[in-house]
Amino acid sequence: MTPNRISPTALVLLLGLLSPMAAAQEASSAEGQENRPLAVLAGKVITCAGEPIVDGVVLVRGGKIEAVGPQTEVEIPEGYEVIDCGDKFLMPGLVEVHCHVGGSGDLNEMVYQTNPDLRVLDQVIPHNDALQVAVAGGVTTVCYIPGSGTNMGGFGAILKTGPGELEDVLVRFPGVLKIAQWGNPERRDGTLGSGRMGMNWIIRDQLEEGRAYVRAWDDYESGKSSERPEIDLRLEMFKPLFRREIPVLVHTQGYQGIQATLEMLHDAMDLRIVIGHGTFEGYLISDEVIRRNVPVIAGPRGFRFDPDDGQIHGIVAEYDRRGVEWLGVNTDSPVIPQEELSFQATMAVRYGWNEEEAIRGITIEPARALMIEDRVGSIEVGKDADLVICTGSIIDPRNYVTQVIIDGKVVYDIAKDRRRF
Amino acid sequence: MKPNDLLRLLALLAALAAAMFPSPAPAQEDSGGEASSEPKPDEARPDGEESDEKTPGPILAIVGADIETVTQGTIRRGTILVRDGTILEVGQSIEVPEGAEVIDASGKVVTPGFVAVDMNGVGVGAAARSRGGGGSSNSVADALDPFDRNMKLCLGVGITSGAVRIGGASGARFLFQPGPGSEDEGPVSLTVDDLIGLLADGQLDDETFDHLLAHAEGREDDGHGPLGLFAGDGSGLVSPFDSRFFGEQDRQGTCAHCAATVMEILPEPLAPPSPTRPRPDDYCVIKLTWGDLDGMLAAEQPFYSLSSSSLTGPFNVFSWRENLKKARDYLEELEQYEADKEAGKKDIKEPRKPVDDGLIKLVKKEIPLRTQASSAEQIRSMIALARELDYRLVLDGAIEAWVVAEELGKAGVPVVITPRDRRRSDPGREDSTGSSIETPGILQQAAVPFAIAPLGSSVSLVGLAGRDLTSLPLEAAFAVRGGADEATALAALTIVPARILGLEDRIGSIEKGKDADLLILDGPPLDYRTYVETAIVNGKVRYRRAEDRVYPVFDRDAR
Amino acid sequence: MTQPRIAPLPLLATLAIAAAPPASWGQDRPLALKGATIETVGPAGRIETGVIVLRDGTIEAVGPVDQVEIPEDARVVDASGRTIMPGIVEPAYPYGGDVGSSSSGRRTVVINGRVIVLGGSSPTRSPSFTRVADGLDPFRTDFAPLLRSGLTLLNLIPADYGQAAVVRITPEDPEAMVVEEDGRLYVAVSNSTASLDVVRKGLEAANRPGGGNRSGAGSGSGSGRSGRGPSSSSSNSGASGSARELWKAVAEGKVPLIADAANAAAILYLLEALEEAKDVRLALIASGPDVCRTLDRLADRPKLTLLLRPAIDTEPDNRNLVNVPRLVHEEGIEFAFVQGSDRFGLLSTQDSPLFHVAYLVATGLPREKALAALTARPAELIGQGDALGSLEEGKSASLLVFDGDPLDPYSRLRTVIIAGRTVYETE
Known part of the structure; x- marks a missing residue:
């Protein structure tokens, strides 16, 4: 070396x-x-x-x-x-892909059903109370994202958890786009577009609009087209997304939810995606996940109780058993306190994962998922010096x-x- | 003075001294269970009694394991003999009698079964919720459910006994605003009994039932506070929306999840200042004797449980004092009455019991008061009140115990802590307020006995891992993280909670004569990877990991 | 599926409909069904090519074609290709009348989109003794659809506790419906003091020497001050003298006790309550999973008949399929089938009601045990064994005619005859 x-x-x-x-x-x-x-x-x-x-x-x-x-x-x-x-x-x-405690709490601004113009950058509070404790849990990088109250909550920011001004702690903005496809955003109250079909149509429609916008700009910038498109601030942040410079962090769960995510966001829209929950029986679609080499950073739920066999199944262990390698865990803080990211890994190992992989699953794998592996996630020359010293393996809660x-x-x-x- | 007189005087003095300072130490020692190497000499010994009644049952031998006795250190490669539900022998060089069933536990660790100070909704049927309410005669002994799946989930992490809250929701009424299609137009009122009926009918699922009871019991930790309060009945009704009595949150009326308004019928209308009766939560202690009613109910009312709010504020403290005084007066009158009766006096009347049985037991120091005190200030005032009114005390959720560890140690008050519990410090007072991860270490230093409670007191299958009742041993691992020794942390799962439940002569350690509640573990008890391979309760195997398969089964070394 | 159609029963069809107003056909002329396979569920077992002669509502003769002499005056119907079996007897059919429900009556409330029916009982409240016969309405029409399932006889049970009544389903003749007004003792048991005390105090009262209504006169006038004393004991042991008599008969083993266990825990409590009462013949209604859980305990109980749902169950706490009647049979425990109000076990919509029973047989339950559990066993339990439950000479002419093997899902139930009358028929 x-x-x-x-x-x-x-x-x-x-x-x-x-x-x-x-x-x-x-x-x-x-x-x-x-x-x-x-x-x-x-x-x-x-x-x-x-x-x-x-x-x-x-x-x-x-x-x-x-x-x-x-x-x-x-x-x-x-x-x-x-x-x-x-x-x-x-x-x-440690690197967290799914954090809601990077600033003030109003994370579900439900202006429209899709809100690509919203950004958490406006409410970051560096080294706030929650992040100070997170540091003590070894968490040094978080992806602070909007909530899942609407189908597109806005753009998240990737931050360091240490002290400093916004510019000191900011790793990347836009960090990720937050899309919610399953569960929380569903209303199913009979309103048009409140069920899964309608929601997914609305997401698709919004993304199509964004993609057309980015293409027009790409054509202009590459000289293919001489007509300079109008700047539309609502769609501007789609540029890095469709240029595959940043991923979508997807609130998606269950077999059907993940299938829709893979088919729609990965295949049809050609986006980089991170499966940001992957819980319930989602592991049953592992083959499709492997085929597309998509990261599953699972949480905050760590297990599923399967009524068919009356048994508890570790979510990550089940993906692992089926051959998914790009795996990690998240806290969805504050659902699980941010400092307990390593404990999420602890429980994944308790339910059948492997300790070595679990350490990767809270460091380099989430860093790769967020496309910041050139800066954080491992101890390699040239990377940010984000180091944690622990009394032993961080996976053992006694340390x-x-x-x-x-x-x-x-x-x-x-x-x-x-x-x- | 003649020598004889002198001797007589000395004898007199000695007698006087003995009368004034009865030596309580040796007698107390036994009941305290402090390392009593021979608990209950003859009673518990099977051979003593059984010659008249039954022939002794078959012997179960567990051999080859490292035995963590908790009270008497570790026995390497030891043997435990079990017969008729109790531990017959434990030690290193014990011969296994012929014909004994042998469990080879070589390379494994054996510990006493873990004791949960709170085990909500485990092992009891719905009828247990209605105990004592509305004059019903429901007894928890008739409402056990030895096939409750939660029992297996608990056994799988090592919990073999624990305190279960029963009847906490009695007297609550649920007001529902009916929707379109209902026959009634106005709100519909349901009692807990109604809900149990609906549950039995299959009209209500377990989840909804538990949700509603969570409201009624005011389990604020789940975010289910009591939604309203209803005082008296008939003309003296107080609306739950009356701002004179209720806070903003109460007046919001209905739960976001279920459209229920829970009302509590107070025994008396709100008309201070006559002291209100204490309304303790009922508890019983259950052993997880899966599939077996025999021996399942270990104790009723192991402590006197009151909410912290019922002991705060001048009026409540006044009521509390009055009630304790009533209990003491009653005991005196009773003594007088017994004496009079003995003496053959006529025209005497047996005094009427002015308070509930639990309070009498509390005053007699048979059971402790268990209540919640999270801040240092609350802890101090609870200690002071207990000292003043002379009863034993156990404090729950003692988050700031680390601040007052010395005082707790001096008062000998055991606490129940959750090492991961968090409470923010007051700004500028970080050194003396808020939670500290180091609380377990600090309490150990100050010799404060503590029991561990997990973040949640019931079994939860929603999927959040390591936060519900089944995370009990993991929570103890956090005590080690916070500076406690492994031995102290293990005691916090076993003998300390056993003492809190008043059952230290039966459970909480591996000693001759105690109940055979044993765990065979595939690793050290506080290692997060460790699973229970076999759980034995009352001498019988109640759980086997490989057969019961409630937790994932895999070879931990192959991972 | 199609081949049996060659021999419809035109005669039966015409007679049943045309001769409805006057006393119907069996009255004056006997009927002989000839050439059918007959599952007698009696000592004669299965008769491959048999004949059954019905006269005046009873079975005059049954046996192989070559052994039974058909009376000269009989109408002879060619029933070859058909299978005849006794009518199905339902040992515990909840009678959903107004009997037993609380004074406020049942009412429906919709809460958060969930429809809830209020006014039922709760295991935590002491149930009161009710007698089904007291509230029986023979003109109720909702029994008639049960004929499609082949149910001919119902033991109607009260809501929580009381005395059952036996009816047969003869919609054309409501007056003749009630077979037995003073039926078996029934009690629903849960893991609650209130329900368990019904059993404990009932047995206690039955075992108390002497008789009469002790509580009514004695302690009631004695204490006088409040109604507290007598009320609790009398309500629990049954207000009426009939309850006491019933418990006495139960305790002495003269009649079975029909108990419905709400869960596996209730089974243990019930067995505990009956521990000393060795003479009690217990007919226990329990779900498949609950039976699985308590099988070893149940096997130890003498004089037990389990009333099981005639269907494949799931194991407790998982969804593995399990044939509980087979397990029970292999443990050596007697059993009968019970449909309950949901009639889950019988598929009436297909006219092949025994589909689920056939599934049980296909997965290892002996065929003759299955048929007996539908007919002879429940008939004995409810005290109708002498007249019903099997096809034997002298018994009531209540039978089912299938156009093939009843346990073949392609077979259909064609005709139901009760006491010699055709009460249901389909093309």
Whole structure:
């Protein structure tokens, strides 16, 4: 991973020589306003990009991961602040695809049945109370999305959970489009378009309008057409969506719901999609999910009680058993408190998933689903330095997070802060 | 003074001292169940009694497991012998008698069955809800349901006994606004008995029934507060929409889900200041003896349960004091009456019981008061009240217990906590308000006995994992996360709740003579991957994971 | 499916309709059905090519064609290709009259789109003893459709507790409907004190030495101060003397007790309540899943007859199919079929009512047990075994004529004859 190799003794010497004074100088001179570069040492480094590293070290500089490897192989440059976590576990910050606690609570603005012009960006509250506790649960990135009160709730934003101004914490906007196809938005009160057929027609109709708009712009920008289309703010955010730069986070559940999602949003509309619930008997359609290589980031329900066999079935375990690999869990916070993302994985393992996959399912898999895997989700050189130090495997609820680093800054440390979770 | 006189004086003094300071310690010790190595010497021993009655039953032997006794440490590769529902022997070098049925539990862990301090709706039929209401003679002993599926779900995570609320909704009335097609135009009033009838008829499903009762019982944790309040009957009716009596939420009238208005008939019209009678929630303790009525009902009224609101505010506290005083006066009068009767006096009248039986038991310290106190302030005032009025106390939902751990420890008040319970701190007072994940560790430090309750007290199949009653052992794992030892966390699932239910001489630990409520686990009890392989209650196997298949069955090492 | 059509029964058809006003055909001339397969459900078993002679409402003769002499005056009908079996006897048909419902009466309320019928009983309230015969209306017409299912005799049971009455379904002759006014004792049992006390106190009262209405005179006038004392005991053990007599007969094993268990727990409670009463012959109505749960306990109970739905059930707590009557039979427990008010077990709309029974037989229930459970067993239970339930000489001429094997789903029920009269017929 890194070409630098030094002997263990040299490392010890280096560590011993490191004086706070020198470190401070380094920080102020080389990094300016930025934090000092860090060297984080841990008994086990779970990178989520290959095998875990025993007695590993992660170098952090400029908010990014500079190097990662065994302590015997990675040289810690002079001036790096060393955070020695002993035999604790170091892992990438957790990634949540389905969060409603990134700001003020009014998430279901039901202006129309589809609201592609709404955006949560207008109500983000960085590092709010809920997110502060989320940090203590190891969650460093959340996709903050509108609710499922209407068929299209608006566009969500991907945020870091740490402190800062909006621009500091914003990973991407538009993050995702929220579409709700099943359950909550259904009214079925006899009003036109309140059942599943009608809802899906309305979603399709809205997307067709958006697609035509984006095509017109694409044609203009590529020179195919010389006529400059009118700017329509209501449809403007469809551009990255139809250019497949951002996905749709779909509130879809059950066999029929997921089938409609795959057929309509994936096949017909050619969109990137994330199955944002996938619960109830949804796992029965696993074959179709696998064929399209679509991520299932399941939750907040973790199990289904099947009256046919009178048994509890783990949702994720059932997808896993049928061969779905792109899997993760979500909290749908505040349905499940945001800090309990890892506990959602705990329960998935309890019901038959696998612990290693479960760790991927709260880090790199949701990051890939959100199309932010170039920045977060694993410990790899060049990625954001979002690191979590835990007393052991984060999947075991007896263990807890002791330190959290976001973008290279220590944002939570139980040695200084009151323990929050 | 002659030596003799001196001796006599000394003897007199000694007698006096003995009279003034009766030594309660040894006697108390036994009933407290503190590590009593030989509980109930002769009574519980099968051989003692059975020679006259029955021949002893067959022996069940569990061998090879690491045994977590809870009260007497861990026994590596030990043996437990069970006969006639109780533990005959436990230890490392115990011979298995010939003919005994042997369960080989090598490589497994055996613990006592877990005890739930709240086990809502498990193992009782609908009729249990109507207990005591409207003068009905319904007894919970007749309303058990040993085939309730929830029992299997509980056994599968290790719960073998627990306290079940019964009859909490008695006296509630449900007012429905009928829709088009109804014969009645005005609101239709239904009692709990009516609902039970509809349930029995199949006109009402279990879910709706539970939903309505949740209202009637005012289970605010489920978001189902009582919707209205109705005082008295006949002319003294108070409208639930009368702003003089009810808050905004009450006056909204109907539930968003079910169009019901729940009304509660108070025993007296709202006419202070005559002290109102306490209205305790009824509980019983049930053992999960699947398929068997025998031995299922372990105890009735294990504690005196009052809502926190009925002990707050000057009027309620006044009423409480008055009622306790009545109970004490009654006991005195009763004593006098008994003495008079003994003496052959005539023209004496037996005093009338002015309060319910539970209150009498409370005053006699046979059962504790169980109530809720979440803030430090509430906890302090409950401790003070219990000290002043002299009764035993158990506090539920003690979220801020970590703030007053010292006081709780000194008062010897056990608490029930849910480590994941959250309560926001007051701004600027983060160090002394709100919840703390470290509460279990702090309580352990201060020697405050605590029992664990999961986030939800009933079995839920809606699909949210690890939050209902069946997450009890996982919630204890969070106690370890919060700084408690594994042993303390295990005690919080076993012996501490057993003491809270007053059944520490029967359940909560693996000791000779105690009920054979045992779990054979496929791993350490607080490991989140651990499942119960076999659950034994009253000496019989009541659950086997591989056969009952209520939870997923897979090989944990193959995952 | 089509081949039996070659031999319709034109004679029966004409007679039944044409001769309705005067006392119908069997009266003066006997009728001989010849050449049919006869399931006697009696000692004669199944007769492949038989003849049955009906005269004056009773069976004059039944046997193989070559052994029975057909009277000279008889009308002989060629019934070859047909199968004749006894009429189906329903041992517990809820009588939905006004009897027993609360004083406020039943009323319908619609709450949130859900239709709810109020005014029923609740297991938590003490039920009162009612006698079906007291509220019986023989002119009710809603029994007639049951003939399509082959039901000929109904044991009408009260709402919660009381005395049943037996009727036969003769819509043309309401006066003749009531067969037995003083029927069996019936009680619905749930896991509730109120319902269990009916059984406990009933047996207690029956076992009490002496007789008479003790509570009425004795304690009532004694206490005087309030009605508290006597009221509870008298209402529970049955207000009328007849209840006590019935319990006495039940306790002594003279007549069976018909009990309906609301759930598996209720079965355990009931068995517990009857633990000491070894003489009690219990006829227990229970659902398939509840029977599955308690099978080992039920097997231990002496003198038990289970009343089961004639259909495939699901196992408790899952949806695996299970043939409960077969399990029960294999445990050595007697059973009879009960339809209840929903008549789920019989498919009357197809004129092949025994479809579900055929399914049970196809999956392992012995055929003769199934037929007996529809006819002879319930007839015995309700005290009509001497007259009904099997096709034997001297018994009542109540029978069903199918155009093939009754358990063949392609067969149709063609004719229902009760006491010698054709009461139902279809093309």
